[in-house]
Amino acid sequence: xxxxxxxxxxxxxxxxxxxxxxxxxxxxxxxxxxxxxxxxxxxxxxxxxxxxxxxxxxxxxxxxxxxxxxxxxxxxxxxxxxx
Amino acid sequence: xxxxxxxxxxxxxxxxxxxxxxxxxxxxxxxxxxxxxxxxxxxxxxxxxxxxxxxxxxxxxxxxxxxxxxxxxxxxxxxxxxx
Amino acid sequence: xxxxxxxxxxxxxxxxxxxxxxxxxxxxxxxxxxxxxxxxxxxxxxxxxxxxxxxxxxxxxxxxxxxxxxxxxxxxxxxxxxxxxxxxxxxxxxxxxxxxxxxxxxxxxxxxxxxxxxxxxxxxxxxxxxxxxxxxxxxxxxxxxxxxxxxxx
Amino acid sequence: xxxxxxxxxxxxxxxxxxxxxxxxxxxxxxxxxxxxxxxxxxxxxxxxxxxxxxxxxxxxxxxxxxxxxxxxxxxxxxxxxxxxxxxxxxxxxxxxxxxxxxxxxxxxxxxxxxxxxxxxxxxxxxxxxxxxxxxxxxxxxxxxxxxxxxxxx
Numbered sequence: 457x458x459x460x461x462x463x464x465x466x467x468x469x470x471x472x473x474x475x476x477x478x479x480x481x482x483x484x485x486x487x488x489x490x491x492x493x494x495x496x497x498x499x500x501x502x503x504x505x506x507x508x509x510x511x512x513x514x515x516x517x518x519x520x521x522x523x524x525x526x527x528x529x530x531x532x533x534x535x536x537x538x539x
Numbered sequence: 540x541x542x543x544x545x546x547x548x549x550x551x552x553x554x555x556x557x558x559x560x561x562x563x564x565x566x567x568x569x570x571x572x573x574x575x576x577x578x579x580x581x582x583x584x585x586x587x588x589x590x591x592x593x594x595x596x597x598x599x600x601x602x603x604x605x606x607x608x609x610x611x612x613x614x615x616x617x618x619x620x621x622x
Numbered sequence: 623x624x625x626x627x628x629x630x631x632x633x634x635x636x637x638x639x640x641x642x643x644x645x646x647x648x649x650x651x652x653x654x655x656x657x658x659x660x661x662x663x664x665x666x667x668x669x670x671x672x673x674x675x676x677x678x679x680x681x682x683x684x685x686x687x688x689x690x691x692x693x694x695x696x697x698x699x700x701x702x703x704x705x706x707x708x709x710x711x712x713x714x715x716x717x718x719x720x721x722x723x724x725x726x727x728x729x730x731x732x733x734x735x736x737x738x739x740x741x742x743x744x745x746x747x748x749x750x751x752x753x754x755x756x757x758x759x760x761x762x763x764x765x766x767x768x769x770x771x772x773x774x775x
Numbered sequence: 776x777x778x779x780x781x782x783x784x785x786x787x788x789x790x791x792x793x794x795x796x797x798x799x800x801x802x803x804x805x806x807x808x809x810x811x812x813x814x815x816x817x818x819x820x821x822x823x824x825x826x827x828x829x830x831x832x833x834x835x836x837x838x839x840x841x842x843x844x845x846x847x848x849x850x851x852x853x854x855x856x857x858x859x860x861x862x863x864x865x866x867x868x869x870x871x872x873x874x875x876x877x878x879x880x881x882x883x884x885x886x887x888x889x890x891x892x893x894x895x896x897x898x899x900x901x902x903x904x905x906x907x908x909x910x911x912x913x914x915x916x917x918x919x920x921x922x923x924x925x926x927x928x
Contacts (some may be wrong), residue, residue: 457915460831462892464828464898464900465902465911466911468828486839512830512833512898515830515832515833515836516833517837517896519811529832530886531830531833533830533898534898534900534911534914535895535913535914535919536894536895536896536897536898536899536900536914537894537899537900537901537911537912537913537914538829538858538894538897538898538899538900538901539726539813539869539871539890539891539893539894539897539899545677546677547677547745547747548675548747548749548758549758551675563686595677595680595720595745598677598679598680598683599680600684612679614677614680614745616677616745616747617747617748617758617761617763618742618760618761618766619741619742619743619744619745619747620741620746620747620748620758620759620760620761621674621676621705621717621740621741621744621746621747621748622660622716622717622737622740622741622744622746622879637798638793639792639793639797640776640791640792640793641810642795643792643793643810644792647812647814647866647868650816650817650865650866651816651817652813652814653812653814653815653816654811654813654815655810655811655812655814656809656810656811656812656886657796657808657809657810657812658807658808658809658811658879658882658883659794659800659807659808659809660797660806660807660879661800661805661807661808662806663803663804663805663806663877664803664804694869712803713800713803715800726811726813726887728892729811730811730883730886730887730890731906733809733866734879734883735837735885737802737879737883
C-alpha cells in the first residue's frame with residue numbers, strides 16, 4: 457500500500473523532510489517505524505527515543521500499535537506544545 | 540455618642556430611609572439593633588430576621604457582637620449579591 | 623517580578639473588555655490573562671431592568687482588599703476589578719475581573735477566587751424589575767459555600 | 776437552551792479579544808463569559824521570536840473536538856478557540872479560548888478544561904529563537920498530568 461507520511465517539529469528537522477510517500481506492507485504504526493529506522497541513520501536517529509514520539513493515523517491521535525489497514529496518512533511528531 | 544447609621548437594599552426600603560444620625564449609648568452592634576427595634580414597628584420589622592442582616596462598622600464587614608467604642612458609621616444590609 | 627498592578631473601578635458606565643485585557647497584558651513577563659465578564663440575563667417573567675445599589679464609602683476598599691488577597695496568594699502581574707451600579711438592562715455587562723500571570727493556573731484560580739469573594743464580600747445588591755413587579759435578588763447559599771474552598775474568611 | 780455555538784480559528788493573524796467576547800455574550804441566556812489569552816513571554820536569554828508549527832489537516836478537527844467535549848460536559852451557550860501559527864514576537868498573542876454560560880462555574884471550569892486539552896492534544900509545536908540559538912519547547916509532564924483531573928483521555 458502507499459501511505460503519505462508526515463513529520464513535524466524536530467522529527468521533520470532530523471529526517472530532513474516534511475512529507476513523503478512510502479510504499480509499505482507494515483501492519484501497524486510500530487512496524488512502519490521499524491521499516492523507516494532500517495532505511496537510513498537519520499530515520500534511526502529521529503525515532504531513537506520513542507517516548508518522545510507521538511503519531512496520528514488519518515489525522516487522529518493514535519497509539520503506536522494501531523493497525524494501518526485502510527490508512528492513508530500517518531504523521532509523526534513530538535508531544536504537542538500548543539497553548 | 541453620635542453614630543451615622545446607613546441602610547441598604549430592602550433594609551433601606553423597609554425602614555424608609557438610607558441614613559440617619561443616631562444618639563446612643565449602645566455598647567455593641569447588637570445593642571444598637573435592640574434600641575432601633577424598640578423605636579418603631581418599621582425598624583422592628585426590618586430586623587426581624589437577623590439571619591438575613593449583615594453589618595459593617597466604619598465600612599468593614601463585622602459580626603453583630605462588635606463593640607461600638609470609637610465607631611462613627613454603622614451600616615446594615617442584606618447578604619451581598621454582587622458579581 | 624515587579625509590583626503587581628491593581629485597577630479597581632466602580633462606575634455607572636460600561637467598560638471595554640479588550641482595552642482592559644490589553645492593559646494587563648503589558649509587561650514582558652505576562653504569559654496568561656484570564657477574564658470573567660458578568661452580564662444581565664433575561665429572566666423567566668421578563669426582566670425590564672436591574673437596579674444595582676452599592677455602598678459608596680465601602681465599595682472601593684472592599685474590592686481593593688479582595689484584589690490584594692489574590693495578589694498575596696498567587697504570582698500575579700496584575701488584577702483588574704470593575705463593577706457597575708445603577709440601572710442595567712438585559713444584555714448589559716455588570717462587571718468583570720481579570721488577572722495576569724506567567725502561568726495559566728495562577729490566572730484561572732485567582733480569577734475564580736476574585737469572583738467568589740466579590741459575590742459575597744463586596745457591598746452590591748441587585749433588584750430585578752420585571753413585568754410582574756420588583757424584588758431583591760436573594761443571595762445563594764452556594765455563593766457562601768464557594769468561599770470554603772479558599773479557606774475563607 | 777439553544778444549540779451552543781462553536782467557533783474555531785487557526786490563523787497567522789492576530790485576533791481581537793473584545794470582539795470575540797462580545798460575540799459570545801450575545802443571546803439572552805448568557806450570564807458569564809470567561810476568556811483565556813496566551814501571550815509570548817520573553818525568556819531569560821532573550822527571545823528573538825517564536826515559530827509555531829501546526830498540522831494543517833488535523834488542527835481544526837482537533838480543536839473542534841476539544842470544544843465539543845467541553846459542550847458535552849458543561850451547559851455552555853458558546854465556545855471559541857483561536858490559535859495562531861507562524862512567527863510571533865515577545866508580547867504577541869498566541870491563542871485564546873472563551874466560554875459562555877449561564878453560570879460562572881461552568882464558564883471557568885470549561886475554559887480551564889479547554890486550555891488543558893489544547894496544551895497536550897492539539898497539534899502545535901513551538902520553537903524558540905533566542906540570541907543563543909534555537910530550540911523546540913519541551914512538553915511539560917505537568918501538562919499531561921493536568922488532564923488527569925478531567926478523567927482523560
